[in-house]
Amino acid sequence: MKHADPQSPxxxxxxxxxxPHKGLPVVIDADAAQRAALAEQHGLLSVEAxxxxxxxxxxxxxxxxxxxxxxxxxxxxxxxxLEPVEAHIDEPVEALLLPEDSKLGRQGFEGGGEILLDADGxxxxxxxxxxxxxxxxxxxxxxxxxxxxxxxxxxAALDAAGDTEPEENEFQQKLRSLLGKS
Numbered sequence: 001m002k003h004a005d006p007q008s009p010x011x012x013x014x015x016x017x018x019x020p021h022k023g024l025p026v027v028i029d030a031d032a033a034q035r036a037a038l039a040e041q042h043g044l045l046s047v048e049a050x051x052x053x054x055x056x057x058x059x060x061x062x063x064x065x066x067x068x069x070x071x072x073x074x075x076x077x078x079x080x081x082l083e084p085v086e087a088h089i090d091e092p093v094e095a096l097l098l099p100e101d102s103k104l105g106r107q108g109f110e111g112g113g114e115i116l117l118d119a120d121g122x123x124x125x126x127x128x129x130x131x132x133x134x135x136x137x138x139x140x141x142x143x144x145x146x147x148x149x150x151x152x153x154x155x156a157a158l159d160a161a162g163d164t165e166p167e168e169n170e171f172q173q174k175l176r177s178l179l180g181k182s
Contacts, residue, residue, distance in 0.1 A: 009037035012136035023057035052139035080156040096125040
C-alpha cells in the first residue's frame with residue numbers, strides 16, 4: 001500500500017483521464033482556514049491572500065502540462081528583529097507530468113543514454129499514478145519555493161559588535177602619527 005502524502009491545505013484533484021480538449025481551468029482561492037494552514041506549514045506569521053490560477057492540458061500522448069501562476073500576500077518574521085515583514089508572491093507555475101508507466105519518462109535512462117537538462121528550461125517531467133493529479137499541491141510547491149527564506153525588515157542589520165568604532169591597533173596608531181595626526 002502506498003503511503004499517503006500529507007494533504008495540502010489547498011488540495012485540488014484534477015481528473016486527467018477526461019481532460020477537455022481546450023484544457024481544464026482551475027482557480028483556487030484559499031479561505032481563512034486554508035490560509036492559516038498554509039501559514040503554519042510554511043513557517044509564516046500569516047497568509048492574507050492566496051490564489052492559484054492554473055490550466056491543466058493534455059501533453060504528448062498521455063502526459064499532462066500544468067501552467068499558470070500562484071499569487072499570495074504573506075507576513076513573515078524578520079530574521080533580525082522578529083518584526084512582521086510583508087511580502088507579495090507572484091510565481092509562475094509550469095510542470096509536466098507523465099503516468100508512472102509512460103515510456104517518455106524513462107527515455108534516455110535505459111541503455112545509458114544521455115539526458116540533457118537546461119537549467120533555465122522546464123524541469124524534467126514528474127510522474128503520477130491513477131487518473132487524478134493534485135494541482136493544488138503542485139501550486140503550493142511553487143508558492144513554498146517563492147517564499148524568502150531570510151526575510152528582513154528594511155534597515156534591519158545584524159550588528160555583532162554594536163555601534164562602537166573598532167579600536168586602532170598599534171600599527172594604525174603609529175601610521176596615524178607619521179601621517180600628521182589627523
